[in-house]
Amino acid sequence: MINISQRLARIASFVPVGVRVADIGSDHAYLPIYLVQRGIAVQAIAGEVNEGPFLGAERNVRSHGLKESISVRHGNGLAVLTAGEVDAITVSGMGGGTIREILANGIDKLEGVARLILSPQGDGDSLRRWLIEHGWQIVDEDMLEEDDKIYEIVVAERGEMVLADPLALEFGPLLLQRKHPLILARAEYELSKITLALKGLENARGESGQARRDALQQRRKQLEEVQAHVRS
Template sequence: MQVKLTPRLEKIASLVENHSRVADIGTDHGYIPLYLLQNRISSFAIASDVNKKPLESAEANIKIYGYGGKIETRLGGGLATLRPGEVDTIIIAGMGGLLISDILEEAQDIVESTKTFILQPMQAQEELRRYLVKNGFCIKLDQLVKEDHRIYEIIVAEKGTQTVEKDIFYTVGFHLKSNPLPLAEEFIQRKMMIYEKIMNDIKGLTSDGAKEKYGMAHDMFNELREVMAWLKE
């Protein structure tokens, strides 16, 4: 019986290096650790969750698939369930970017002893990238994946120094061209539509706040248009 992953989870799993020891933080049903072991990508995994019920679901799945000796389940918040050096890869997916930043900030001993972080923020992606760059991470990869009608952003980071040529890359990622062109174009088009709507909604308003907001949206729209042109080069 093969573990079936959604496109989002499958993309996350595909970014794990072979032979990695992995911790999946906020594991929910434990599908990613199961997939990694079943496909011999990892030999050991930790499935961690702050809530008891999802962890019990993960434990049940682990028994069903027969990996009780190779996947450990741990109940607790953030990286508090880990010991320094016991894994080389940490996955944190399905949480907000600010929460992911807080989780990393609160466990510096674990962060320093871990090689790779695979992060999939549901929102505040720009804020997460800014946190990573400011706190000594190098973003090695920005991956997009479309599931149903939503495009998700996945960030792979390691300790190091990130070169920031333009501020817009905090918004669109530092490795946008590593994605299929149609998906990258759709991703940028969606962002342009957000700022276009802001401009249309406040067009004609004369307050200082409205003018400032319009100017911000106008500038971002133009920057994203430049990104779109750059993608096609």
């Protein structure tokens, strides 16, 4: 049995049993191998655009004797799929904006896909906004810390959802509702950047400098309110 990181194992926990799954940006196909070995996925596709990891994925799948169950494909984003080929898609290890572009550029390949399990590294608000605007609802979320980095997971299924609050888009509506403790660390990091920015504006004069200070102070107030909510 293959061993995978805590982050990938957490992503795997949101993959329904018995599905055909595609892991986009699969690196060395660790997640598909894990899913097939444990009987979670009946078939898997490992898509990878970079040649080195693609070749590594081929070797790993072959060495684990899973060539019949896992198809390793060289290509960009959802271009490795045909419509209706999989039930679930996982995408991780890249920014939320990049994941959004992958989904948007391959939107026709999402036909028949019932669940998306996405782990954006930053820019989660734009990804959530795209999902909601394109007929997906957020059904689950999670956060974890590994190697001094905070990762979030967004799970979406077909459906309607209204989410206008920018803080809910940024931090995750379900994560805020559940008062996930790692939100405190994320907010603290953002607050530290605001403190530095305000210090840099101490000598700034004129309306533009004051407008920037006002915006930063308003942002600080919002983040402090988020922290107060989580602590309550």
